[in-house]
Amino acid sequence: xxxxxxxxxxxxLTMHYSTRRGPVYAVDGVSLSLERGGSLGLVxxxxxxxxxxxxSLLKLLPENAEIINGEIRLNGTDLVPLSExxxxxxxWRDISMVFQAAMNSLNPVYTVEEQIVEAMVxxxxxxxxxxxxxxxxxxxxxxxxxxxxxxxxxxxxSGGMRQRAVIAMAxxxxxxxxIADEPTTALDVIVQDQLLKKIKEVxxxxxxxxxxxxxxxxxxxxVAERVGVMYAGKMAELATSDEIFHRPLHPYTMGLMSSFxxxxxxxxxxVTIPGEPPDLLNPPPACRFHPRCPFATEICRTEEPExxxxxxxxxxxxWHPGGEA
Amino acid sequence: MSENNTLVEIKxxxxxxxxxxxxxxxxxxxxxxxxxxxLSIRRGESVGLVxxxxxxxxxxxxLLxxxxxxxxxxxxxxxxxxTVDVANLKGKELKAxxxxxxxxxxxxxxxxxxxxxxxxxxxxxxxxxxIGTIAEREARVADLLETVGLTPASSFIFRYPHELSGGQRQxxxxxxxxxxxxDFVVADEPTSMLDVSVRTGVMHLMQELAARLxxxxxxxTHDLAVARYMxxxxxxxxLGKIVEIGETxxxxxxxKHPYTRALISAVPVPDPTYQRPDVVIKGGVSKPINPIPxxxxxxxxxxxxxxxxxxPHPQLQDYKDDKHYLGCYVVNEADGTYWNDHTPVNQSTAD
Numbered sequence: 282x283x284x285x286x287x288x289x290x291x292x293x294l295t296m297h298y299s300t301r302r303g304p305v306y307a308v309d310g311v312s313l314s315l316e317r318g319g320s321l322g323l324v325x326x327x328x329x330x331x332x333x334x335x336x337s338l339l340k341l342l343p344e345n346a347e348i349i350n351g352e353i354r355l356n357g358t359d360l361v362p363l364s365e366x367x368x369x370x371x372x373w374r375d376i377s378m379v380f381q382a383a384m385n386s387l388n389p390v391y392t393v394e395e396q397i398v399e400a401m402v403x404x405x406x407x408x409x410x411x412x413x414x415x416x417x418x419x420x421x422x423x424x425x426x427x428x429x430x431x432x433x434x435x436x437x438x439s440g441g442m443r444q445r446a447v448i449a450m451a452x453x454x455x456x457x458x459x460i461a462d463e464p465t466t467a468l469d470v471i472v473q474d475q476l477l478k479k480i481k482e483v484x485x486x487x488x489x490x491x492x493x494x495x496x497x498x499x500x501x502x503x504v505a506e507r508v509g510v511m512y513a514g515k516m517a518e519l520a521t522s523d524e525i526f527h528r529p530l531h532p533y534t535m536g537l538m539s540s541f542x543x544x545x546x547x548x549x550x551x552v553t554i555p556g557e558p559p560d561l562l563n564p565p566p567a568c569r570f571h572p573r574c575p576f577a578t579e580i581c582r583t584e585e586p587e588x589x590x591x592x593x594x595x596x597x598x599x600w601h602p603g604g605e606a
Numbered sequence: 607m608s609e610n611n612t613l614v615e616i617k618x619x620x621x622x623x624x625x626x627x628x629x630x631x632x633x634x635x636x637x638x639x640x641x642x643x644x645l646s647i648r649r650g651e652s653v654g655l656v657x658x659x660x661x662x663x664x665x666x667x668x669l670l671x672x673x674x675x676x677x678x679x680x681x682x683x684x685x686x687x688x689t690v691d692v693a694n695l696k697g698k699e700l701k702a703x704x705x706x707x708x709x710x711x712x713x714x715x716x717x718x719x720x721x722x723x724x725x726x727x728x729x730x731x732x733x734x735x736x737i738g739t740i741a742e743r744e745a746r747v748a749d750l751l752e753t754v755g756l757t758p759a760s761s762f763i764f765r766y767p768h769e770l771s772g773g774q775r776q777x778x779x780x781x782x783x784x785x786x787x788x789d790f791v792v793a794d795e796p797t798s799m800l801d802v803s804v805r806t807g808v809m810h811l812m813q814e815l816a817a818r819l820x821x822x823x824x825x826x827t828h829d830l831a832v833a834r835y836m837x838x839x840x841x842x843x844x845l846g847k848i849v850e851i852g853e854t855x856x857x858x859x860x861x862k863h864p865y866t867r868a869l870i871s872a873v874p875v876p877d878p879t880y881q882r883p884d885v886v887i888k889g890g891v892s893k894p895i896n897p898i899p900x901x902x903x904x905x906x907x908x909x910x911x912x913x914x915x916x917x918p919h920p921q922l923q924d925y926k927d928d929k930h931y932l933g934c935y936v937v938n939e940a941d942g943t944y945w946n947d948h949t950p951v952n953q954s955t956a957d
Contacts, residue, residue, distance in 0.1 A: 326801035327772075439890060469658040469828065474872040474885050496801065499831075499874035522878040540806040541876050542831035544858055551835060553810060554803035557771050573803075 287354075288457045288490045289315040289338075289376075294351035296337045305561045307333035309514040310351070312588065315458065318488040322505030322522070324498050324537070326558050330514040331494045332381075335460045338492075339378055340368045356457065374404045377451040379444075381463040386447055387435040394431040397450045404454040420449040423486075425479050441472035448480065452487070459484075460492045465500065477503055498541055502526055510534045513559050513569040516588060520595040530591055530602035532574045568600065576601040612684055613790060613822050614647040614670065619679035619693075621665050625895060638894040639665040641846035642679070644922070647790075652816060652823040654837030654854070656830055656869075658891050662846040663826045667792040669693075670824060671709045672700065683707070685789055705735050708783035712795035714775035718767040724751070724778055725763045731786045746785065754781045754811060773804035777811065784815060794826045809836060830873050834858055842866045845894040845902040847919055852930030862925060862932045862945070864907050901935065909936050 296308040307330045315321050323331045336342055338353055340360055353360040355375055360368055380386040388396055397420065398413050408416065418428040424445040435443055444464060451459050464480065465473040481504060484491050493504050501508055501522070508525040510518045510533065518531040529535045536554040556573040559565055565572050571581040580600050588598040621640040627633030640662045647653050655663045668674045670681060672692055681692035685706055695703050708731075711717040718727055728747045732738055738746065751759035754777040767775055776796060783791055793812070797805045813836065816823055825836050833840055834854055841851040842865065850863040861867045868887035875882060886908045894902065901907070901914040913935045914920075922931040923938055937944045 326803060441890060469891070470830075470872040470874075471658065471868060471885060471887060472890060473874075477874075497874070498802070499876040502876050502878045502880075503874045505878075526876065526878050537802055538876070540802055542829075542835050543876055544831045544834055544870060544873050545875050545877075545880065548834065548855070551806045551809070553806040557773060557804060558801065 286317045287314050288317045288319075288356060289313075290352075290354040291334075291338065292352050292354075294334070294337060294348065294353065296333060296342070296346060296348045298343075299345045299347070300562070302562055306514050306564075307346075307561060308337055310588070311511075311514075311516045312351075313509055313516065313519065315490045315492065317457065318484075318490055319507065320484065320491045320493065320505045322493045322495065322501035322508045323511060324495060324501050324508060325511035326496060328558060328561065329511045330561075331496075331511055332462055333514075334511070335378060335462050335492070335494055338460060339372055339376060340365075341372075341378075369403075373400045373451075373456065374454045375456055376458040376460070377454070377456045379447050379451045379459060379461040379464050381466060387443060389435055392432050392434055393438070393446045397431075397446075397453050400450060400453050416453070417449070420452055423452065423483055424449045425475075441468055441476060444468065444476060445479070448476075448483075452483065452489075455487070456489065458490045458492065460494070462494045463496070464493070466495070466497070473500070480504070498526075498537060499543070510537070513564055514561055515569060515598065516596075517570070517599070518595075518597045519588075520597075524595050528595075528603075530595065530597040531570075531599050532576050532601070532604060533570050535604070536573075568598075570599075576604045611648050612646050613649040614645075614824075615680075615682040615684070616643055616645040616670075617680045617682065619643045619666075619669060619681060620677045621662075621669055621674065622677045635895050638846050638897055640669065640676075641894065641897070641919075643846070643848060645841060645848060645851070647822060647824060649789075650816075650820060650822055651838045652813075652825055652836060654825045654827060654833035654840040655843060656827055656833050656840055657843035658828065658869075660891050660893065661843040663828075663843055664794055666843070667709065667794050667824060667826050670790075671707050671792050672703070673709070683790070701735070705731075705786050706788050707790045707792070708786065708788040710776075710779050710783045710791060710793040710796045713799055714772055714779055715767075715799075717779060718775065720767055723764050723766055724756075724770075727767070727778060728782045728785055731782065735786060737786070747781075750781045750785055751778075753815070754778075754784075755807070756781075771804075773800055773808060776800060776808050780808070780812065780815070784819060784821070787819065788821065790822045790824070792824045792826070795828070796825075797832060798827065798829065805832075812836070830858065830870060842869065845891070845897070847902055847933070848922060849903065849933050850931065851922065852926070856926070856930050860930075862930070862937050863903075863934050864909050864937070865903050867945075868906075911936055913939070 291313045294308055294311045297304040297306045311334055325331050337348055348361055355371060394417050397417050401413050417431050421428040421431055426445050465476050495501050505522050508522050509516055512533050518534050529538055539552040540554060542551060554573055559569060567583050567585050568581040571577040586598045586600045588596055591597045591602050619640055620642055622636040622638055624633055625635045625637050657663055669676050676693045683690050683692050725747055729743050732743050748759040751762055756762045756777055797808050800808060827833050837854050840854050840857045841848045844865050850866045861870055868885050871883045872885045888906045899918040902919050904910040904914045920933040920935050922933045925932045932938060
């Protein structure tokens with residue numbers, strides 16, 4: 282990968298949680314990159330490490346979590362060796378995040394405006410109070426909210442409005458990268474549709490790069506140009522959205538695609554992937570998908586497949602990509 | 607609809623909740639969560655109840671199993687040549703009814719007592735109903751656990767819910783619902799908490815068991831794509847009312863109500879090259895507090911006319927040979943051709 286206009290480059294990132302029963306490698310050798318203004322979707326099931334990747338990128342780690350290997354290059358600067366104070370300079374200004382539960386990321390005792398301004402006070406101290414207030418108005422208009430309600434409290438907002446406010450907050454310091462972790466999961470489809478359209482529109486307008494995290498491949502199909510499929514802490518496959526949905530190579534991705542119901546097209550038989558996702562305390566050896574894989578052979582049980590470019594710009598970690606022998 | 611083939615018949619069912627008020631102050635404000643609802647469910651079919659949150663789907667489900675009591679209306683349950691009105695059951699009759707009707711809940715983490723083993727959880731309905739000896743119960747629980755795919759049963763039977771994954775727990779919940787061999791099961795979003803790769807298995811299991819044990823389902827879901835695979839018919843609810851009901855493919859491929867059309871066009875499709883039609887709908891869901899007698903959808907409707915304001919909420923009318931019923935003044939008026947002549951223009955959307 283050339284280092285041309287990459288706003289974010291993650292190489293071989295490994296993060297583990299220490300637990301009483303041993304280390305859990307929630308992120309294990311994950312590499313990805315993001316171009317300025319580009320969008321990447323991360324899909325996978327609960328516990329596959331999607332959210333752990335997100336909080337690692339922001340270095341918002343809980344106490345028992347530690348990045349033990351790899352680098353996170355944001356505009357060329359590696360965040361991994363930086364101290365908390367040094368990372369804080371980049372957080373919000375260069376990279377910010379929209380969390381899954383909007384209610385939990387807003388403080389109920391402050392007005393929404395106060396909370397958005399709080400981030401600006403940290404990172405845009407040159408702005409006057411009036412300028413900040415004006416900026417909140419602009420942000421509200423950008424995400425499709427009426428600026429008049431900025432002085433209200435989070436509980437006075439509906440679910441969709443709260444999620445918009447959280448997006449406005451993430452945009453407040455004009456970051457290069459926004460990570461959106463299941464931004465629409467709790468919303469009804471009609472509100473979800475409006476919000477996804479709005480996010481895409483804002484992203485294009487501000488030329489921002491986005492990482493969308495979701496368990497819902499249909500949502501990812503709508504918003505992401507590139508898609509990474511995660512399984513048990515590892516990146517299984519990474520390619521353009523079109524490749525992933527129409528020519529998947531990893532058997533797990535192939536299974537996901539044919540187990541997902543759609544309301545359009547022929548009503549085809551849904552395929553079940555046998556078994557359950559593994560326990561990361563004690564993952565299967567070698568290829569972590571082999572116990573559930575229809576194509577698994579001896580090598581899958583003994584040797585771990587390398588994550589490599591199988592066809593141009595289509596990366597996959599599998600001994601039998603596409604099911605070939 | 608022939609009488610003898612009907613299992614559940616809902617007639618003008620309403621559930622009102624008082625809002626506001628206080629200890630000494632009575633409120634006249636009521637949320638009409640379910641409002642004069644009519645629905646017939648045939649024996650052996652699976653009916654999907656779909657709609658946005660707050661439309662009254664779950665309330666309807668709870669009314670049907672009598673977890674809550676209706677404000678008005680009747681629920682006739684036809685079983686074994688007898689008909690009972692679920693809305694007015696008491697004592698022994700209610701207990702007997704509970705043997706025929708079961709519910710599966712959304713969250714397999716919340717719906718089980720963490721201190722009961724899988725055996726105790728599944729056998730509890732037998733205990734309550736006083737069915738079988740302990741040895742018989744054990745054999746039946748083991749047998750059913752194998753049926754729902756928890757094999758070998760001996761390795762699950764004395765475990766606790768926290769030792770199982772979400773998919774396994776939902777299988778336990780299905781086993782618990784089916785152990786008393788009910789005729790009718792209300793399943794409230796039974797797969798929405800499950801991961802994709804596990805969800806399909808649970809969906810297949812529910813279908814297979816429905817066929818084998820002759821169970822009739824009311825399947826409550828917000829996910830139209832799941833409903834497409836699980837249901838013979840789909841009923842679309844909006845603010846306490848069914849606005850459209852019909853055979854699944856008919857409703858999904860040929861939706862007539864403006865709300866159904868908006869709902870369907872908002873569902874994301876797992877294909878990046880597919881261009882969805884624009885969603886033409888205004889505003890967000892409100893709460894049906896003391897609703898004015900007029901079409902409940904008119905505020906968000908892109909085709910509403912004066913007739914929608916001057917008349918009470920439209921009744922469902924047979925649109926196509928008993929396969930498709932619709933409650934919309936404007937579309938019904940213009941007969942089958944309405945959407946051919948009207949390509950709705952895109953309107954600004956906000957919530």
